[in-house]
Amino acid sequence: MELREREKEATHRRELELLRETHRQALELEKAKQQNPANPNNPSPIMIPQHKKFPTYKAGDDTEAFLENFERACLGYSISEDQYTVELRPLLSGPLAEVAAEMPKEKMNDHKLFQTKARYRMGITPEHAGQRFRALKWKPDVSFPRHAYHIAKNYEAWISGTKVNNLDKLHHLIQMEQFLDGVPEEIEKYILDGKPKTVMEAREIGAKWMEVAEKKKPTVKGSEYPRGHHRQ
Template sequence: MSWAKAALKSTAMEELVKQMVFVNVQAQTRHEEAMAQQQQAQAQAVAAQQESTHLLAAQLAAQQVATQTQINALQEAMQQLAPGRDQAVVTTGNHVSIRASHFLQKLSASDDVEAFLTTFERTAEREGWPQDQWAGLIAPFLTGDPQKAYFDLPLEDAKNYDRLKAEVLARLGVTVAVRAQRVHCWKYCPDQPPRSQMHDLGQLVKKWLQPETLTREQMVERVVMDHYLRSLPKDLQRWVSHGDPKTAALVVEMVERYTVVEDLLRPTSRRGPVLPPPVRPASVPRREASLDLGTSTPKSSSSVLQRPAATRTAGDIQCW
C-alpha cells in the first residue's frame, strides 16, 4: 500500500511538473510574441520616422531651392530698378541716358516741393548723375506751378538746376525771408511732444541756414542780415526786402541808396542851409541893442528877423 501511495504521489508530482513546465512555456511564448510585436512596432515607428524625416528633408530642400530662386529673382529686379553708380548711367555712343524714372515719380499736388527737390538731389548725388543734367532730369517730373516756372525760364537758365530751383521756390513763395519768418514765428505748443517740436524747429533752422550748401561765414552773414533787416524802419525794411539782397554788402548799399534818395526828395524848405548861430557884437551896449529892437528902420528890422530864422533853421535839420 505504501508503494502504491508513493507511485500515485510520484505520478501527481510529474503531472504538476508537466503543467508548470507547460505554463512556463506558454508564458515564455507569449512573452516572446509580445517582444516580437513590440520590436515590430518599434521598427515600423522607426521606418515611419525615417520616412517622415526624408519627406521633411525633401520639402526643406525644395523650399531652399524656391527661396534661392526668389532671392536671385529679387536681386535681378533690384539691379534693374536700383542699379549701381556704374549701371545708373548707360552710355550709347556719344549720348548718355539716365533712367531717372526708376527713382522718381511725378510731383503731386500733395507733395512738399522742398522735400521733393531734396530727395532728387540726394538721389542724383548717390547715383553720380552729372550736375549739369539735373535740370533736364527733373523737368519731366514737375507739375503745376513748378512746371510753369520751368517753362517760363529762358533756355539757358532752364538748363541750370540752381536757377531752376530758385525760380520754383520763389514761384511758390519759399524764399530765404519766408524761411527766416517761419523760424521767428515758431512757438512752443504744450499739446505736442517736446522732442518732435525740437526736431521741427531744427528742420526750420536748417532750411533757413542751409548748412549743407553754405559755409560757416555765409550762415553767420545770413543771421546778421536778418537781424539787421528786422531792425530797420518798416518802409525801409519793406523796400530792401523787395530787392532781395543776397549779401550783407548789398543790404547796406540798398539802405544807403534809400537814405540818399529820401534826402534828395525831401522839400528844400525843410532841408534848408545850415547857418551858424548869430553872434552879438561886443561893442554894442545892451541898452542900445534894446533900443534898436524898438526902432522901425529896415536894417534893424532885418537883422532882428534873421536871428530867429537862423536859429529855427538850425533846429530843423534832421538826420536820416
C-alpha cells in the same frame, strides 16, 4: 646613372621652357584684349539700364520736401548734378512744370537756377525763408530729426537765395536782418532801395527817411481856429 641624370636635367629644362612660353603667351593674350576692342563675335554681356524711382510732384505738395527727396534719389543713383534737371522735368506738374518750361534754353539744365526760380514761384523767397528760420521753435509734437530738417532747409534757402558766398556777406546779412526786425515795410523798402553795404549805412538811410517824414507832417497853428472851435 650619369645618362639617366642627364636625361632628367634635359626633361626638366624642357618643362621649364614650356612653362615660360605658356606664361608669355598668356601675358600677350591679356595685353591684346586690353588694347583691342571687344570681339564682335564674342560681345560683352548686355547691361540692362537700372529702373530709377523718383518722387513725383503734384500741386499742393511740400516743394522743399519734394526737391530734397529728389536730390537724395539722384545721389543714390550716382547721377551727376548737370543731369538733375533732365531727370526732374518729367516728374513735374502744376507751377513747377511752368517754372521748368520758362527756363532759358541755354540754362534749362541749371538745377541751382531752377531751385531759385521754383522757390520764388512758390513764395519761398530768401526773406521768407529767413523769417521762418528765425521763427522756428521746437514743439513737443515735433520730432527732433524733423525740427533739425526744417532748421537746415530754411537756413539753406535763406543763405543760398541771398547769394552769400563769404563771411563778410554773411555778417552783413545777419546784421541787416536784425536791424530791420520790426521796421515798417515802407521804411524797410526805402532802406533796402538805398543798397546799404553796412548796417551803419542803413542807419544813415533810415535817419534820412525819418527826417523827410518829419518835414511832411502837417502843422496846425493855434491862431487858425477860435477858442472852443473844433475842426469837423
